[in-house]
Amino acid sequence: GxxxxxxxxxxxxxxxxxxxxxxxxxxxIENCAFINCRFENTVKGxxxxxxxxxxxxxxxxxxxxxxxxxxGEESGVEKVHFSHCKFEESEMTVKGDAQALKFYRCEAxxxxxxxxxxxDSDIEEMDLMDVRLEIRAQGNRxxxxxxxxxxxxxxxxxxxxxxCDMKGYHFTEKK
Numbered sequence: 001g002x003x004x005x006x007x008x009x010x011x012x013x014x015x016x017x018x019x020x021x022x023x024x025x026x027x028x029i030e031n032c033a034f035i036n037c038r039f040e041n042t043v044k045g046x047x048x049x050x051x052x053x054x055x056x057x058x059x060x061x062x063x064x065x066x067x068x069x070x071x072g073e074e075s076g077v078e079k080v081h082f083s084h085c086k087f088e089e090s091e092m093t094v095k096g097d098a099q100a101l102k103f104y105r106c107e108a109x110x111x112x113x114x115x116x117x118x119x120d121s122d123i124e125e126m127d128l129m130d131v132r133l134e135i136r137a138q139g140n141r142x143x144x145x146x147x148x149x150x151x152x153x154x155x156x157x158x159x160x161x162x163x164c165d166m167k168g169y170h171f172t173e174k175k
Contacts, residue, residue, distance in 0.1 A: 026050035057081040066090040
């Protein structure tokens with residue numbers, strides 16, 4: 001519940017924890033595992049907020065009522081795995097790429113994400129409802145994913161869809 005300027009976690013395992021309230025300057029997470037954790041409220045500042053998450057896993061975690069704005073030059077999310085996680089009533093804006101992510105049996109409801117790219121990621125058995133993505137989607141693999149009122153605004157290239165329910169998928173090209 002504390003307001004922090006910097007949250008830096010490296011080489012750790014967090015179980016049954018709640019991360020709440022604001023981080024105003026940077027979030028750096030490397031080589032960590034989060035199990036049954038909850039992330040809520042805000043990560044934002046005026047300008048230059050850094051978000052860097054790499055080589056990390058989230059299992060049975062909830063991201064709820066989260067507003068995340070990270071526009072720092074080195075921001076990005078890479079090689080992060082999400083399994084059985086929920087994203088609800090959240091809005092995320094990240095200046096950098098989201099790359100080589102894995103989502104397995106996750107849910108996203110009333111969720112928006114704006115970033116540079118979602119690239120080379122695997123999304124399997126995910127349930128997406130009322131989701132808005134403003135990104136360049138490139139080289140992603142979707143399998144057994146349900147799209148219900150999902151809007152992708154941006155560009156899409158070399159994405160693969162296998163056994164997906166695409167009825168609620170809407171794409172609007174934006175250069």
